[in-house]
Amino acid sequence: MPLPPLSRRSLLRAGGVGLALAATTALASCAPPSDPKALKIAFFGDQSGADELRARLEEPVRALDPTIRLEINATPGTDWNEFFAKLLTQIAAGSRPDIVSVATEGVQLMAGRGLAAPLDEYVTRDLAELQDYFDDVSPALVEAMMYDGSLFLLPLDYNAGNMYYSPLLFEQAGLDLPAPDWTVDDFYDAGRALARIPDINAYDWVVRLWGSWTSFLYANDGNLLAEGRAPGGQWLWDAAYAGNPAAAGRGGGWAWGDPIANSPAAVEALELMIELRREGIAPSPDVGGGQTSQALFAAGRVGMSVGGGFWAGGLHNAGMAPGSFDVQYFPRWKSQRHLFGTAGYSILETSDKKDLAWEVIKRLTFPDAFDVLFPGNVTTPARQSLSTAKRYETTGPEHWDVFSSTLTEFPETAPIPAPIYFNALSTALNQRTTEAIATGDARAALDGLQIDLETAAGAVA
Amino acid sequence: MSAVTPPRTAPARRGTPTGPTDGVRRTPAARRSRRAEAAFGYAMIGLAGAAILLFTIGPILASFGLSFFAWDIITPRRFVGLDNYAAIGGDQRVVHSFGVTAVLAFSIVLLQVAIGLFLALLVDQRRRASTKAVFRTVFYLPLLASTAAVSIFMTYMFNERFGVVNYYLRLLGSSGVPWLTSDAGAVVTIVFVAVWQSVGFTFVLFVAALAGLPRDVMEAAEIDGAGPVRSLLRIKLPLISPTVFFACVIGLINAMQLFDQAFIMTKGGPGTATTTITMVIYQTAFQNLQFGYGSAISMVLFAALIALTGLQFTLSRRLVFYS
Numbered sequence: 001m002p003l004p005p006l007s008r009r010s011l012l013r014a015g016g017v018g019l020a021l022a023a024t025t026a027l028a029s030c031a032p033p034s035d036p037k038a039l040k041i042a043f044f045g046d047q048s049g050a051d052e053l054r055a056r057l058e059e060p061v062r063a064l065d066p067t068i069r070l071e072i073n074a075t076p077g078t079d080w081n082e083f084f085a086k087l088l089t090q091i092a093a094g095s096r097p098d099i100v101s102v103a104t105e106g107v108q109l110m111a112g113r114g115l116a117a118p119l120d121e122y123v124t125r126d127l128a129e130l131q132d133y134f135d136d137v138s139p140a141l142v143e144a145m146m147y148d149g150s151l152f153l154l155p156l157d158y159n160a161g162n163m164y165y166s167p168l169l170f171e172q173a174g175l176d177l178p179a180p181d182w183t184v185d186d187f188y189d190a191g192r193a194l195a196r197i198p199d200i201n202a203y204d205w206v207v208r209l210w211g212s213w214t215s216f217l218y219a220n221d222g223n224l225l226a227e228g229r230a231p232g233g234q235w236l237w238d239a240a241y242a243g244n245p246a247a248a249g250r251g252g253g254w255a256w257g258d259p260i261a262n263s264p265a266a267v268e269a270l271e272l273m274i275e276l277r278r279e280g281i282a283p284s285p286d287v288g289g290g291q292t293s294q295a296l297f298a299a300g301r302v303g304m305s306v307g308g309g310f311w312a313g314g315l316h317n318a319g320m321a322p323g324s325f326d327v328q329y330f331p332r333w334k335s336q337r338h339l340f341g342t343a344g345y346s347i348l349e350t351s352d353k354k355d356l357a358w359e360v361i362k363r364l365t366f367p368d369a370f371d372v373l374f375p376g377n378v379t380t381p382a383r384q385s386l387s388t389a390k391r392y393e394t395t396g397p398e399h400w401d402v403f404s405s406t407l408t409e410f411p412e413t414a415p416i417p418a419p420i421y422f423n424a425l426s427t428a429l430n431q432r433t434t435e436a437i438a439t440g441d442a443r444a445a446l447d448g449l450q451i452d453l454e455t456a457a458g459a460v461a
Numbered sequence: 462m463s464a465v466t467p468p469r470t471a472p473a474r475r476g477t478p479t480g481p482t483d484g485v486r487r488t489p490a491a492r493r494s495r496r497a498e499a500a501f502g503y504a505m506i507g508l509a510g511a512a513i514l515l516f517t518i519g520p521i522l523a524s525f526g527l528s529f530f531a532w533d534i535i536t537p538r539r540f541v542g543l544d545n546y547a548a549i550g551g552d553q554r555v556v557h558s559f560g561v562t563a564v565l566a567f568s569i570v571l572l573q574v575a576i577g578l579f580l581a582l583l584v585d586q587r588r589r590a591s592t593k594a595v596f597r598t599v600f601y602l603p604l605l606a607s608t609a610a611v612s613i614f615m616t617y618m619f620n621e622r623f624g625v626v627n628y629y630l631r632l633l634g635s636s637g638v639p640w641l642t643s644d645a646g647a648v649v650t651i652v653f654v655a656v657w658q659s660v661g662f663t664f665v666l667f668v669a670a671l672a673g674l675p676r677d678v679m680e681a682a683e684i685d686g687a688g689p690v691r692s693l694l695r696i697k698l699p700l701i702s703p704t705v706f707f708a709c710v711i712g713l714i715n716a717m718q719l720f721d722q723a724f725i726m727t728k729g730g731p732g733t734a735t736t737t738i739t740m741v742i743y744q745t746a747f748q749n750l751q752f753g754y755g756s757a758i759s760m761v762l763f764a765a766l767i768a769l770t771g772l773q774f775t776l777s778r779r780l781v782f783y784s
Contacts, residue, residue, distance in 0.1 A: 092752075284731075423748040427744050430728055434728075438643050438730075
């Protein structure tokens with residue numbers, strides 16, 4: 001039967017309907033259907049790392065529930081700031097993982113915005129099982145994972161801002177190696193001596209929140225935000241840390257108060273960095289992750305730099321032999337207070353597999369899980385008992401115990417200031433620090449930072 | 462009088478295409494074939510239309526709609542009317558970044574066009590086609606490289622302490638330039654990298670335009686004694702002015718959206734010296750989670766681009782010569 005004649009108008013109409021259908025179908029396909037048999041983990045790193053982790057975790061997860069399929073999706077980024085920006089965008093686009101890797105930078109952001117689920121009930125219920133873990137982990141790390149009285153993560157690893165140095169360059173400069181109680185003046189003198197060696201950076205640093213000039217700020221007894229503690233948390237301290245003096249006086253997590261970015265301590269710390277550059281001790285710093293700084297150190301072209309336990313594996317993997325680098329506590333200024341960042345895995349509030357996710361998270365706290373998660377000394381284990389000479393015998397450094405003893409030697413050591421508006425803080429800090437280095441005017445830059453932070457805090461409020 | 466009487470058909474309506482087959486009664490097979498051909502054409506247009514709708518027009522409309530809301534992607538969005546737009550004028554960060562973007566964009570376009578034209582004129586003088594092909598390829602190659610990769614590579618090249626550029630400057634007796642860590646140095650470096658990578662585009666446009674110049678006109682000018690400079694200013698430039706205009710329009714639209722180089726090489730610094738408007742949009746929306754406000758800023762950028770392009774078209778009536 002012949003087709004009826006198709007007019008131009010009919011064709012246009014059909015085309016329009018087809019186009020609308022195509023658009024609707026495509027839009028519908030943008031929202032991925034929820035898979036009841038998949039446990040999804042959002043992982044900070046590249047996909048090859050995520051695949052390796054999945055291969056190692058598959059069996060323990062199958063032991064918990066043989067019907068569940070483990071999916072680990074990687075989100076790469078130069079730092080946690082970038083990771084969270086991408087993660088939140090993915091969540092907005094409908095991708096809802098059950099478990100998310102979260103560091104100090106994102107704890108309050110996730111908890112404060114209702115994205116992360118509190119673990120209080122699970123921890124209370126399974127405390128007997130977890131007591132071995134709490135006995136082994138510093139309460140300082142656990143407190144950094146609390147917000148408003150609730151616990152949102154179990155810390156698995158951390159990094160305190162210690163000082164790496166090159167024994168070879170120290171020897172070349174005729175310097176004694178830094179002692180545990182060395183001071184900022186000692187550091188400065190060492191910097192001047194190292195700067196006489198051609199083609200090296202006596203001191204190298206990175207513009208970021210962790211281990212930047214902020215390490216000097218902490219040692220100068222300052223901070224970017226007023227420090228305080230949220231009420232609550234006794235449910236945990238009384239139960240898991242009963243009788244532990246290190247838990248005394250702790251509350252329900254860090255409560256970051258008003259910005260104090262232009263305080264005299266902050267101005268003095270940033271002026272020190274400007275002076276280091278002026279004297280040729282330190283170059284203008286890069287912004288971000290610090291890969292360039294680490295690569296330069298591995299190439300033997302940096303005398304000193306702030307690093308954590310993660311540098312041990314990084315420098316070893318970059319070809320540095322044990323003995324060609326070492327680490328010491330951060331030098332004393334007004335105090336020898338260090339800063340640290342810690343990380344773990346959080347359950348998303350939207351997850352419909354919270355119970356299983358909790359079982360996985362609990363499983364990750366077992367001692368044998370650490371090397372599954374972090375092979376190759378790429379961070380410091382939260383469990384003190386895992387920091388042993390054997391762990392560092394192939395990678396170094398010689399004074400590996402600095403990593404694990406920082407929290408006990410300097411109990412006033414505190415996490416980086418990461419409020420709910422962490423992303424805005426991080427951006428403003430980067431901009432104002434580079435401004436100060438370029439102009440040489442720390443006071444003006446920090447006055448600007450103060451305004452930026454007040455604006456960001458006000459926007460959240 | 463024609464031997465064949467045309468069939469009685471309704472008079473052609475205004476806009477109805479006329480052609481050799483008009484008014485001829487087609488066979489059913491021919492009609493089916495024509496319908497199938499038309500359907501195929503509309504299907505192809507439909508696919509392209511769907512892609513544009515989904516990936517260009519859709520997001521623009523969504524962004525426009527979102528600009529009237531406060532939304533942090535986590536809590537429900539809240540209608541705020543024109544508040545986001547009202548806030549832009551008082552936001553020094555946005556105003557400053559528009560200024561930074563304008564400086565970068567006009568510098569980039571100016572250099573892109575000037576260097577692209579200069580190189581094209583040089584290559585145009587080569588007689589051998591193979592030589593021209595080699596130069597065309599060499600100058601176009603950077604455009605094929607990933608901007609992110611180029612930016613990372615250039616970051617190392619311009620590193621103050623260990624960069625190749627300062628290494629050679631030191632050999633010449635300079636103490637080295639803080640390329641990426643001083644306000645002026647960062648702006649110059651980003652302009653350099655953007656121009657280095659994109660000049661191949663304007664170059665190829667100008668080479669094609671120069672190759673298309675009418676030979677008789679050029680020969681007449683030569684016979685009349687016009688020298689190279691006079692010939693360039695009085696004949697070549699007016700004749701290729703539509704291409705120059707096109708390069709300026711496209712170049713400015715691209716340069717006003719500069720992001721990758723500044724984001725990777727300087728993170729917008731030092732301070733906010735290289736913070737472009739697209740970086741502010743990124744920070745506002747994706748880092749500070751102010752998607753409504755970020756959308757409002759992007760709409761202002763969109764309007765600014767339309768206004769700039771309109772201004773260029775207005776100026777083109779005086780400056781561009783369409784033969």
